[in-house]
Amino acid sequence: MPISAGQNRRAGGPIIAVLHAADRPPALADHTDGTELRFATADTLAGALPGAEALFVWDFTSDAVRTAWAAADTLRWVHTASAGVDRLVFPGLVDSDVVLTNSRGVFDTPMAEYVAGLVLALAKDLPRTLAQQARREWRHRETEQLAGARAVVVGGGPIGRAIASMLTAIGLRVELVSRRADPPVHGIDKLAGLLPDADYLVLAAPLTEQTRGLLDAAALRLLPRNARVINVGRGALVVEPDLVDALAEGRIAGAALDVFETEPLPSDSPLWTMPRVIVSPHMSGDTVGWQHNLVALFADNLARYRSGRPLRNVVDKTRGYVTTSGANP
Template sequence: MPVSAGQDPITVAVLHGGETPPGLERHAGDARLRFAADAGELAAVLPGSDVLLTWDFTSDAVKDVWEATDTDALRWVHTASAGVDRVAFPALLASGATLTNSRGVFDRPIAEFVLGAVIAFAKDTARSLTLQRERTWRHRETETVAGKVATVVGSGPIGRAVADLLGAVGMRVRLVGRRAADGVHAFDELPGLLPDTDHLVLAAPLTDATRGMLHAGTIALLPERARVVNVGRGALVVQDDLTDALATGRLAGAALDVFETEPLPATSPLWAMEHVLLSPHMSGDVVGWKDMLVELFADNLARFRDGRELRNVVDPERGYVSSSAGKV
């Protein structure tokens, strides 16, 4: 259903975490902006606000202040991320406020990141850099990616973009979604797909069904040559189980962009593993990404003002944007 803003100027609360969204004032038109850096400030600006923009999508401030704050006026919550797990808590979902995300901004960048990780493993890039620093000439043979099997969990835009790029370099790609569809395997088929998987790519939203999906049991189904690439959410993986599998050689490697605890503690053994590629939750963050996030929100703000359908409406039962939601 369209969300109508009515006739009065729109009031937008912005949880920014210390960084103001670039150009937001210019794009906001006559909307009244109320900025909050943290939970304390958010509790002060949220009452009476029509809209909440969670620019700081790593913060739990919305959940922390929700129950003790007057949110009766709030009709729309937007998060500047593809994942909604920090804001899709039961009380917000039950409030009647429409929840939208930033789907579409990160698809291609994350797909390129995954392809880069797959090729880096195949061509032993990390070892080449180490030997270069050591001024050591050591000839080796590397792998080809053509013909290798990639199982991509997550059939939304990010997962499909990953599948397209991996397929373009000759990999055999299986896409796994919540349920079976044309060209998509159902999530409950995943155990049967793991034994011949060379690269397991996790690009699924974090839901009750996907939380902890990669654990000792599912890892045991993968061949020892398999590598794991996680660009979804850290909680998709039982990190201790994955760490143990990597330490013992049960898996050949992993490229991890997200973790159970972020930043990843300096005490984590993952830091020292030669066959592990670590990055600080940046797989979708390319030059200009913040501007794209603001432009997406601004477009939805105009839609909200006019009473038109919002883009990227999250299905409160599924916890992600369904294929039929969020019409442009």
């Protein structure tokens, strides 16, 4: 989508508000010559938005954009340092002319590698190996073979497709599920029919009204007892109490969870201590250098914005995800 810098700026470049938490984007000033950067935290964002043309949402776990939206009097473009945009598709932004872009493409391979690592860890019982090592226990046992196991991956975007490719490479038979059928990809309406044969269910879909609570008690009952659930999408894809019940009752074999309904995961959550559960702190896409990659993507889009070229990763705000392959160079 072509969009160029407007007139509400100081000489040389647009005013950019940057929402951050404790840490600011690394070396952002090196990529933004001629612009005024207004760094703000959640409690100061409303004061940074008036007169700003662009907003870089570095703290993508915050709801501050929603609460400060009324102060965005000249905003034309919002870019988020995440693939998911569920915290940004609120009515004020969706109904406006403001363009929303995301960081699609940065996390695909890292997340696929992470999911492959989780699948291997679960099949080869690595958590128990490490626990027994810590106790100096020597207990021989058998583990599972992955070749021929079946994985159902929910999410037909770049991340889901990268996961499917990675799991196929280590020997699994993969069924990919997306919002609509595009053979060999299954439509979401076929998911229930795929679950009874799934050894691994991997959730990597964006959070939308259609995917919220996707894995509930009814869906969990369709999984076989040997199935493991892996969630690297959004916590709200899963009805967490239903998953806890299924794990506690032994109706599924385990889970590896990188995202949760409430983050950080509360210390009293039973998921922390369940024996067949791996908990990680929303880190599946975060490899060494990832923050610099996010800044580089924003900088590229800023250069496009300033020259009037189409932006990369324009989000369909009514659907909650990018629907095209992105802008050409």
